[in-house]
Amino acid sequence: MTKPTKTGLAGAAVMNRAQFLKLLGGSAFAAMAGSFGLTTAALAEGGDLVVGISSDIKTLDPQMSPLDVFRHTIRSTVFEALVFINPETLSADPMLADSWQKSDDGLTWTFNLKSGVTWHNGSPFTAADVVYSITRVQDAKVGSPFAPQLTAISKAEAKDDKTVVLTLAHTVPGLLANLAVIQIVNEASIGTITTAPVGTGPFKFANWAPGDRIRVEKYDGHRDPPKVAAIEWRIVPDSQARLAGLQDGSLQMVALVEGKDVIQAQSSAGIEVIQTKPYVLYENFNINTKRAPFDDKRVRQALAFAFDRAAYTKSIWFGFARPTINPVPPEMATYLPGSAEQYPFDLDKAAALLAEAGFSKDRPLTMEILTPTGFDSLKSMALVLQDNLNRIGHKVTVRELEITVWIDRILTKPDYDLTTNNYNTGPEDPASMFNSPNLAPTANVSLWNPPGYADLVGKAAAEIKPEKQVELYQELQKLLLEEMPQITIDHLPLFFLGSEATKSLVIGPSGIDDYKKIAL
Amino acid sequence: MTEISTPVRPQSGAVSYILRRSPVAALLVALFLIAALLGPWLAPHSMTDTNLGHALQPPNATYWLGTDALGRDVLSRLLGSAGIAAQAFLIVVLTGGVLGTLFGLVAGGIGGLTDLVLSRVIEILQGFPTVLVAIVIVALLSPSLTNAMIAVGLAAVPDFARVARGVAIQLREREFIQAARGLGMSEMRILASEVLPNMVGPLIIIASFDGAQAIMWEAALSFLGLGVQPPYPSFGSMLREAQNFLAIQPSLAITVGLTVSAIILGLNLLGDGLSDYYDRSDK
Structure with missing residues (x-):
């Protein structure tokens, strides 16, 4: 079935894969997907983006998830930060902050917040929320792993409802990059942040079945509403089953895949490789x-x-x-x-x-x-x-x-x-x-x-x-x-695999991605 | 009472019967035994040495069955896995066989309240879900072949116990046992010297089936990462690794899968053959 070759890994891959598919007519993939609990029903749900991930998240609290590889799921959809790092320019784009100025000595930063932003529970988003979020991350009792990002900030205050002023102990050239990973949380609902998180993001939290799936649904009140009705992340530990899910359409995207998956995807029609710069x-x-x-x-x-x-x-x-x-x-x-x-x-x-x-x-x-x-x-x-x-x-x-x-x-x-x-x-x-x-x-x-x-x-x-x-x-x-x-x-690079439609995913360099442009 | 009649013991050799009746079983089991016993000497390469420069090669002159993702020789790892499978077989058959035979022999041979109590214990054991017990034992101790296989061995106890008990009950009232009793032998001695030798046949049959099961369980637990720990090879862990490269290097999964199937088939055919053999010689 295979010819001995010395180094021809890629060549062998294409040839074997073609033979393999011819042999099994793709049915093995479907059968495998079925056995891993993926069903094609997801397609009928209409406009749901179903994404395969390899493992669970540790917490829904966006300020507390230090090493979860898949923390980007909740952090990118339910919550937002003041700024978003553009993966092309690597500089800060507005997110919750509309604009910002720094004083001549670089020690005072003023952020003008977007107006008309509301939390998923309906209450308006204000400067007080930003101040609360920053002090929460800095609070040693909370023990947020993001605290080192904010060591330079000595004071955060709300000048008015839409203006936040940060006072720095010393100059920090990377302040915006630091703020880009601090997700803004809602003080009123902080008690339930680990079970029912409330954010300002384009998607609102729906449910998390640990070990199985995480689901977020479109938030209609968002200023730039997403095009998909919901995103559902399914935990499929087996990489081959995730690929099978992409092939039979039960998954539209697979997040953070490895070289072997990319090789296999490259030789199959209809699967796109989405990737970041090669040093992320x-x-x-x-x-x-x-x-x-x-x-x-x-x-x-x-x-x-x-x-x-x-x-x-x-x-x-x-x-x-x-x-x-x-x-x-x-x-x-x-x-x-x-x-x-x-x-x-x-x-x-x-x-x-x-x-x-x-x-x-x-x-x-x-x-x-x-x-x-x-x-x-x-x-x-x-x-x-x-x-x-x-x-x-x-x-x-x-x-x-x-x-x-x-x-x-x-x-x-x-x-x-x-x-x-x-x-x-x-x-x-x-x-x-x-x-x-x-x-x-x-x-x-x-x-x-x-x-x-x-x-x-x-x-x-x-x-x-x-x-x-x-x-x-x-x-x-x-x-x-x-x-x-x-x-x-x-x-x-970070690699995602997905259907043609999912190519409009914007993968941020620091683990905050933008799903709003994806239309199925 | 001049002559103690003993039941007919198998006369012609079981080996020659198997060779004649199911040569396929004999061949497969012989290959398995050779691989298991001589694997380390037969292996053309190291079982554990990685060689990333030679990863995922298809079968060729140097690596007869190709290499895995870390460049390890598949043939050598298969030979190593056969050794592991044989260990799994032995641990399960010894744990299940010794405990099960003892339980069954005592329960069937003595009867009465002892039988009642032991039979209930066996039924409880039978009710345990094997995988769950194995996973719990492995989680409490640590993942290793021995721990996983002791769990599987415990699950095999009822099989041996039921057969041993059945044979013991059948034999209890036979003339040669009565005679031994008449000669003043203690019940325990009767069980050990008169009843036990007469259940060897049926127990060997159970051993060949449960042993084959043991190899499957070993593969299943190692597939889940609960059995043999890296870098040592096992059919299960090899299959799991191969699965990741199903579309890139399908020969990996096929070779390992075929090998396991061949071993299980061989042992099951052997069990069938032995079963025929003892049925025939009992008549």
Whole structure:
């Protein structure tokens, strides 16, 4: 059935797929979709956009969802922020704020809000809601993972119903990018935000059946109402079943797919690949730097040498990802030149560094790598590192965990050695990466905050002069690459698959997408 | 009472009967045993070494059955999986066989209140949903082949117990047992030395069917990530990985699927053959 080829992955893919479909006449896809509970009834519901996602969300509260990969579902539809980062220009477009001015010293920002905006419960949206949302994120008792984005704001006040004035403790060039991820919530209904969230977004929350589906419906009171009647996200952990759903029409879109899905979609008619710029996401291993022996940077550097990033991106991502050890993409002005190629794959070097730290074949390093279910590429990443380390005599196990259990183990109550992960690079603002749970000094998954790091992050985020800013961020990257609290593997775009109609989805770089233009 | 009559024990060898009556079963089971016992020596490549540069190759001269997404040799992993399947078979047959036979033998051989109580215990065991019990055990302990298979073994206890009990009840009043009793043997000794040897045939048949079931359960649990943990191969985890590449490299899923089917078919045919054999020799 298949001819032996040396490297012809793509060629083999097309040929095999064609043969395969001829063989099964597409019926296997339909049968599989049926067995996974997808029905074609969705089409008859009329104007519903049904989207397949691989795992559940952790919470409906848009200010509390730190590592949910699919938090964009609720955050992009039910809620809105002051501004929206345009994925093409990477600059801020108006969203809830109509316009804004900053004072000459850059310390006072005035936002004029859109008028006529109402909450889903009918009450009018006012400046007080913005002030409440900002103070809620900043409140240490709330413990929002977005708090580091707002450290510079010392005061938020409502000048009148439609004007918000933010006073900054120091200048922040990336303030708009920071505000773009702070979703504005409704104070009156805050008590029920985790069960019945109320937002100002184009869709109102309908229901969430954990482990099964999330549904939002068109909000007619929106100033720019969406064209679809509802969006329903179905949790279909199996990637093949999601593709099958697209083929038989029970799903109109699949969110955040991997290289193997893109390859399979490219060779089937009627499935479009929707993607962002190629450096919006990075995959990495987070290392628990508080736990011995991973508190020893030689061990962490050894792990970085023990992974063949180039081979991984080529085979697991079919070349759609780009290998790098530096989370900052070369496209950003702050990138440290030449750094992406550091730590080339070198098992001898890894073994030598581990030996220095006291680990050898006779005294093997024993560790467990966690990986969340539903992310096949992350699992492959874990298996490759496991194999490489086992080959030089160490004892590595890989454990796959449901995403909510996984979040508990790595974030809520950290209890792990290593975990696979992925994060947005935040290309719109160099500070973004260092302000979010991946690297924020106050709270990051690697529990890494060496002396001086917080100061450096603060200084870099406040620096207005471009040359000086680049210098500070390069210093940060040097520190990161030397200390290796996380092993970055690759940069990649966000991929969605969908029917022709869904191509008008706008995927934002920081996980806020725009579904309003999609018409079925 | 001069001669103690014993029931007819199988005279001609079971092996030659199977070879003659179902050569397919003999062939498939022999291949399975060779793979399981000699797998590590026969494997042309490592079962666990990844080689991303050689990922997803179709069958070729170097990799006879191709490679998986991490560039591991499929043939070598299949041989490893056969070893795992054989372990699953053994654990289930030993757990289920030993416990089940003991329960059934005592219940059927002694009868009365003991039988009543033990039979109810067996019925309760039979009522447990196998997968659920397996998942609970694995969740409480940790995912591993042994933990998963002990759960499946417990589910096999009633099968063995019912057969053992049936045979024991049948034999209880037979002349040779009466004679042994007359000679002053204790009930326990009668069960062990007179009744037990006479139920070996039926128990082997159950073992071949439940063993085949065990291999299926092992594959199912490993498919769900609850059985054998990476990097070690198992039919279930191989199938799950293959499923992700169904349209890119269908030969992966087909090879693994055919292998499991062949093993199960072989064991079931063997069970049928043995069943015929003992039926015939009982008459």
